[in-house]
Amino acid sequence: MEGAYTVAALAMRYWFIAAAAVVLLGAVGISVKEYRDKRLVLEVAKSSIGYLHVISGPEEIFDENIQLMPENIIGRSKRADIRLIDPSVSKIHSEVYRAYDGCVYITKAGKGEVTVNGERVDSVARIGSGDLITIGSLVFRLYLKED
């Protein structure tokens, strides 16, 4: 019995070192990954001015939030910052931006329709938190960050 214990204790030395090493390397690995991810997300969150919540639209984006940066070109084109794949959306449909006065505006850039709280936008309109915005047949609720 004593011999068996000695063999087991000697063999388990490797396991104990391995377990400690896994905890150490795991802690380092998770810390590094978590640090990077958090920094990236917080940078986007910091520069974002708010988001558009999709109320009605294609299934892929339905009920999602689309982050708004200080300048956003919205459209179907690959060049658009916010790409909405829907036949009712023009290639370059609209732009949402924050002007120097701190207010946020939406412009109509293409042939497609843009409305804010049911009113059609012909060139540019000021928008605020809680506004209901339609771009083509897609409906969004706007949420702006409070400063």
Added chain:
Amino acid sequence: MVLERKGAGALLVFTVLFAATACALLAFRQGGFDAGVAGYGLGVCALVILAYTLAGAVFRHIDRITLVLCFFLACVGLVMLARLDMDAALKQLAWLGIGCLVMFLTVVIIKRARNFGWINYLLMGLSFGLLVFAYLFADYVGGAKNWITVGGLRFQPSEASKVFFIIISAYFFSRRRGKIPSALYAVYTAACVGVLVLSNDLGGALLFAGTFLITFFAGTGKKLLTLAGIGVAAGGIVASYYLVPHVKTRVQIWQDPWKYYNDKGYQIVQGLMAIAAGGMLGAGLGLGSPDVIPVNTSDFIFAAICEEFGLIFGIILILLYLVFIIRGMIIARDAGSRFDALLVFGAMCMLTLQSFIIIGGVIKLIPLTGITLPFISSGGSSLIACLCLVGMIEGVAAKNGERDEMKIRQAGGVVL
């Protein structure tokens, strides 16, 4: 935009497996199967899993990695204690349970607190009073006069003072407090160090002085004053070498412990021989002879661990302390207020210094001063104080997490 918070569940699994397998091995040490040790092992695993799960469920943004690291270190201590002294191990397990409750309570308090305001002055009086009380009424244990015995329970009042000292320091360095309060704080710190030196608790004195200097530099950024402080501390150490016989002996033993092998150097020599006997891979759990090292369950537990688990394991333990410290520093850097940042920084400094002083002493890097190894050494008051410091760190981490989540939510993101 999704921020996925990383759980440390996998690390917890390895922690629990480590404790379970080590206790299972120890259960067969005496020849037959010892159900008591096996039950103890189950208790350790259950407590760690329960505490981790509860912490994650109650405090969503707690730093899970810091928590698992602290539990892993505690498990190493609990396993080693079960091998050395089962009674001490059972007590330690109970203290870990109480310590976890204290930690949760600290997290709740720190999450709600701003900077404790006038309470700091109360804490100042209380912590100094505890040190003076210990000086006047405590028993001598291992040369230092810092143990109070009440109804069979022994505790070190200096451990509670340590925790209060961190809060008070963070309060005074978080912003300018005017001449009289600052002078009061300076006198308080000097008096605490003085009382600790008089009680022969040199480790404690070094810990207070070191934490004060580092927090002072972090809080004020005054290089010249910090250098002057280091000069005063160095002068104090040199003076104590000549004035306090206890210090002189410690330094002489450190210089050549072999010369005092049969007498005062016995402990350190046994520690060094134990570390050497273990070698790189260790003698195997239960196969070494750490019983010959005096105070092997508290101050010299690192030597006992190195003997049975090996030097590589010992180095990994030091690196785990390092990762723990780095995570603490990240939490301090992200903190929302200077008080929170200095609180975490101070707690981290204290744990770092404490680990350095005792591991350095055991491996003969610096003169030995009796102090516990955070989370590992046996000792209820020390474990509770350390878990209280972890509670402070976790409280600030929880605050940071909530703030980050709010920022991400405002930008339309989610935190999973």
